[in-house]
Amino acid sequence: MSAITRTTNRIISYLTLVVIAIVGLSPIVYLFLLSTKRRIDIGDVPPSLKFEWAVIFENYKEVLISRSYISSTLNTIFITSIVVALSLVIGLPAAYVFSRVKFGRSEQLSTTILSLRFMPPVAVAIPILLSMRFLHVSNTRIGLVIPYVAFSLPLVIWILIGFFDEIPKEIDEAAEIDGASKWRTLLQVQIPLIRSGIVVAGIFAAIFIWNEFLIGMYVIDSEALKTVPIADAGLISAQRPIDWNVAATVGVVTLVPLLFVSMAIQKHIVQGITAGAVK
Amino acid sequence: MASQIKYESFISRHETKTLIGPALIYLGLFSIFPLLYSLAISFYEFDRVAGKWNFLGLGNYREILTDPVFWSSTRITALMVGAALFIEIIFGVGLAIFFGQKLKGSRFVRAILITPMILNPVVVGLMWRALLNPQWGLFNWLIGLIGIDNPPIWLADPKWTIWTLIFVDAWQWTPFIFVVVFARYQALPIDVFESARVDGASPLKLIRYITLPLLSSAIVFAAIFRGIDSFRNFDLIYGLTFGGPGRATTTLSFYSFENGFVYYRYGFSSALSYIMVLLATIGFTVLLKWIPIRRSH
Numbered sequence: 001m002s003a004i005t006r007t008t009n010r011i012i013s014y015l016t017l018v019v020i021a022i023v024g025l026s027p028i029v030y031l032f033l034l035s036t037k038r039r040i041d042i043g044d045v046p047p048s049l050k051f052e053w054a055v056i057f058e059n060y061k062e063v064l065i066s067r068s069y070i071s072s073t074l075n076t077i078f079i080t081s082i083v084v085a086l087s088l089v090i091g092l093p094a095a096y097v098f099s100r101v102k103f104g105r106s107e108q109l110s111t112t113i114l115s116l117r118f119m120p121p122v123a124v125a126i127p128i129l130l131s132m133r134f135l136h137v138s139n140t141r142i143g144l145v146i147p148y149v150a151f152s153l154p155l156v157i158w159i160l161i162g163f164f165d166e167i168p169k170e171i172d173e174a175a176e177i178d179g180a181s182k183w184r185t186l187l188q189v190q191i192p193l194i195r196s197g198i199v200v201a202g203i204f205a206a207i208f209i210w211n212e213f214l215i216g217m218y219v220i221d222s223e224a225l226k227t228v229p230i231a232d233a234g235l236i237s238a239q240r241p242i243d244w245n246v247a248a249t250v251g252v253v254t255l256v257p258l259l260f261v262s263m264a265i266q267k268h269i270v271q272g273i274t275a276g277a278v279k
Numbered sequence: 280m281a282s283q284i285k286y287e288s289f290i291s292r293h294e295t296k297t298l299i300g301p302a303l304i305y306l307g308l309f310s311i312f313p314l315l316y317s318l319a320i321s322f323y324e325f326d327r328v329a330g331k332w333n334f335l336g337l338g339n340y341r342e343i344l345t346d347p348v349f350w351s352s353t354r355i356t357a358l359m360v361g362a363a364l365f366i367e368i369i370f371g372v373g374l375a376i377f378f379g380q381k382l383k384g385s386r387f388v389r390a391i392l393i394t395p396m397i398l399n400p401v402v403v404g405l406m407w408r409a410l411l412n413p414q415w416g417l418f419n420w421l422i423g424l425i426g427i428d429n430p431p432i433w434l435a436d437p438k439w440t441i442w443t444l445i446f447v448d449a450w451q452w453t454p455f456i457f458v459v460v461f462a463r464y465q466a467l468p469i470d471v472f473e474s475a476r477v478d479g480a481s482p483l484k485l486i487r488y489i490t491l492p493l494l495s496s497a498i499v500f501a502a503i504f505r506g507i508d509s510f511r512n513f514d515l516i517y518g519l520t521f522g523g524p525g526r527a528t529t530t531l532s533f534y535s536f537e538n539g540f541v542y543y544r545y546g547f548s549s550a551l552s553y554i555m556v557l558l559a560t561i562g563f564t565v566l567l568k569w570i571p572i573r574r575s576h
Binding site for chain 1: 299301309314382385395396402416450
């Protein structure tokens with residue numbers, strides 16, 4: 001290869017890299033831009049890059065205060081914490097067993113659990129609504145937490161099995177010789193070793209909740225109990241016309257928490273996808 | 280003290296059961312039971328006015344099979360899953376090989392690429408509705424710059440909307456195929472490539488005869504996972520097209536949602552979604568046949 005073709009190849013490669021970055025990022029940047037405009041300025045093409053703080057303040061005040069997205073966000077964080085904690089408490093021991101103990105139908109059981117991850121949510125939305133009504137918890141936070149844990153568990157268990165599989169079995173055997181029970185081995189030996197797996201599984205449960213609105217729309221009626229995605233689904237569905245600057249601001253307010261999380265823990269997200277999909 | 284000893288010995292005697300029991304009971308109650316409940320509902324009709332359930336037997340299923348919208352949504356679902364998957368595999372694998380070059384700055388771009396996957400689908404729909412707006416959307420302005428002056432109305436022309444949906448799905452989910460395939464790519468032994476290169480294989484031959492075969496199991500895997508997820512997909516449609524215009528983007532999942540949530544036809548909706556469960560189960564069984572999901576110990 002001559003020096004010239006090598007340089008051209010490099011240039012083409014870097015141009016491709018830039019194009020990939022633009023295709024990935026520009027829709028999100030555009031949304032940010034729209035959220036800084038007056039309603040009447042939305043029609044400017046291309047949008048101007050002049051920012052007026054008063055307009056930005058107005059848009060975000062409308063969404064955060066008048067449309068009470070601050071309280072929806074806090075509510076979502078609250079529900080996410082409970083669901084993540086419960087899914088881990090229930091899922092960790094189960095994943096540990098699936099990784100370590102072979103019993104009669106363990107293989108079949110773990111595949112059944114994985115298959116639940118593929119269940120179409122529309123197939124269970126109505127029975128979940130009816131069950132939550134039966135338990136007198138429809139339109140309450142508990143009524144959301146119960147099904148959300150059920151949706152997170154298969155994901156959490158599956159990701160954790162992958163991480164447990166990577167810890168050498170000798171560690172368990174050593175603990176066993178010292179007379180530790182499985183519970184003790186799990187709590188005192190394994191959990192410290194599997195911390196990053198716990199983080200990854202927790203993140204995926206959280207991402208699920210920040211994007212889920214189907215079950216939520218069925219179960220929750222009062223505005224005060226809606227999570228951010230449920231509130232979004234009511235406000236900005238394709239069926240409903242809305243002021244674009246406000247809608248874009250709603251979009252930004254929805255995306256920002258997860259964007260921050262994803263920047264901070266990019267590596268974990270990749271681990272989760274590969275652990276959940278490939279192992 | 281005595282009770283504590285008793286308690287501990289109970290736990291140690293039934294260790295496996297106490298470890299795994301809570302998860303199985305929970306999933307049984309709140310995952311499997313709703314699924315069976317849904318099957319039961321699919322044999323009934325919910326009379327909203329009287330608040331009563333009337334038994335129909337196979338009535339809902341019979342109605343579905345003669346419902347033209349069911350058949351059109353089956354076709355649209357198949358087209359969407361097939362076309363989106365095709366595009367996502369081509370670009371996802373392409374990206375994985377491209378990022379294998381390890382250019383400077385590619386780490387940063389990879390971080391950007393991961394982002395679309397975690398975004399709320401309703402907001403993704405909103406974002407692209409803005410970009411594709413016929414009056415002021417940035418997309419039409421951009422393609423105007425390269426001389427395309429009379430673009431179709433992407434989200435209102437029934438001929439184009441399904442392709443717009445597929446395009447946005449590809450924007451959001453090509454990174455998934457990329458991440459899975461790239462993880463495998465990074466684990467490939469470098470010396471295989473080196474020796475092939477020493478033997479004088481051209482870059483294209485290298486990809487065709489060495490890289491792709493080595494990546495094939497990861498590709499099939501990612502494709503089946505993505506395929507089933509795309510089959511269940513309803514939230515992006517909710518955010519982008521709401522099934523329209525007309526029925527142009529009504530998939531099975533969306534049709535079932537619409538019947539349940541908008542028209543309160545709980546029985547009909549459940550029967551529809553049960554047909555989906557059956558199809559997904561078939562898909563999943565094929566997946567299991569194809570590749571062992573867990574590495575054997």
